[in-house]
Amino acid sequence: MERRTLIKSLMAAPLLSGLAAAGSAGAAPSTGELLRPARLRRGMTVGLVTPASNAWEDEDIRFAIDVVKSLGFKVKEGANLYQRTQYLAGPDAARAEDFNRMFADPEVDAVFCLRGGYGTPRILPMLDYATIRQNPKILLGYSDITALLNAIHERCGLITFHGPIAAQNFTDYTLEEFSKVLVRGEFPVRLGEAPPFEGSPGRVERRNRVTRFRGGSARGRLIGGNLTLMCSLLGTPFEPDFRDKILFLEDVGEAPYRIDRMLTQLWLAGKLDEVNGIVFGKFTDAETSGNTFSVEHVLRERSAGLEVPVVRGLMIGHVDDQTVVPVGAMAELDGDSGALILQEPVVS
Template structure:
């Protein structure tokens, strides 16, 4: 289920807890060298949190706990893990409190997000970025969690991870990507290369192919994630620094004209001219009718005037086979080979 279908049919009720006062535009981001979380090992304790929406049923939470345990970890449940308020997993303050508590808790080694949905940007002003910086831990999730991942890198200087949520199956591909980045700490290592062609129900060979929009190679630290969320950070104190960065983007359930609109927003804001390269992942469940450009057309046209490498098709996004991308990690994008390579360790 994507963000656009999440609230369909819900009855409007007052939200539990209002929005916090917005931070001032002059708030200064953290500066200094990036901090690396510890490499994951079997037996470590993973804190499970819901920064955005919750799953529909408690049994889905128990499934997520079993998934994390199957990876070899113990689980510590966030205090408010089971709370729900329509499309939010409880009040903003409660969701932020669980994240702050997990980073402050010495018994917790890593923090996994149960799911995305909607609501993460609402809690950004409530996070204790100093505590997060002093206690670097693996934080992983995707979709709406994009806002949290990039804000923490920008404010705390701690590398975060765009990767699977707890409430999903780990395919063989997903597990291998997870292990090489977070467990083995490999570098240099390719990220998000499509798996070999397979015959699966509903899958065709073109699903996992790399499209090369512009050649050349570039290096930079990685920023990005969900396109909608990256646009939502523009103009806020949590907007990442796009200069000389490798930008990776994905989305789900967005028609080509909406993808066009958001990329145009990034372009008009000057952000596409600042990056050193762009790696598009998957744009799944796009609502394309007979009067529409294709997603490929939109991506190609919007990036046509850029003088940086641009590729499409890495295993980033709302897909079963999913890579782990370290936000803040140093990488190289090769537009001719259609590859993304992590250059340095992102766990200590």
């Protein structure tokens, strides 16, 4: 089910009763200390959780477990891993409980999300941010997981990771990006460059080209992920600090006018004027039937008045070949070459 359909369904549901407690104990803002989780090593234990939606069938969950094991890790399943409540992976409290337990569990070395979908903003007030700060671990996922990645970095100072979910096959490209960031801990290193293309004379790869909307270079800490989720955090206690950041954005299944609407929201809120640079990843499966602007037109127009480097097309988003972007890490955006370069270690 597409995200916009889920949101329409949700409007009829009660709001989270715990939202008023968002500023309660354990939810203090980051003190400014940057926390780097331990790098991944073979034999480590990965906690598998479903903080948003669940896979449609149990066999898909077992597939995700096999994917994680194939990477060389042991798997600890969340107690509520197989729960489903319509478009959510069980009740909010159960999903939050699984998440909190994984960070509190000394046997768990990293936390991978089975999939995205919808639901992570609902559990943000229920997370134990104090325990997460005290037990820094790799948190990996994308799409709806964007809300967790940015809220946890903002509250805890922990570098989190926008990257593949467990319920997907890792292409050679995805595995290499995963390994260089989370296993080998390389830096400086370019993130999200187009995969190599080998074609016959006269053939050129078009799909994975980088578009340079505005040149120049800038440095800043990385924030971002799914455009829909970044907009959903605005005006909440979990809104990230956009000042002097490199903002990266992606989405899936959104028509150009909806992408326009969300970017306009960020612009009207003053957030696009605060960042040092913008990276647009992939906006896949955009609905472009009828009389509409193209996605390229919308992205170019909405960033036209900004005096910062802006590029489009890095391997970030709902694509098979996918990079890993560390939320909270220092990076440089080169708008002339279209490169995003990680500038510091992100794992210990």
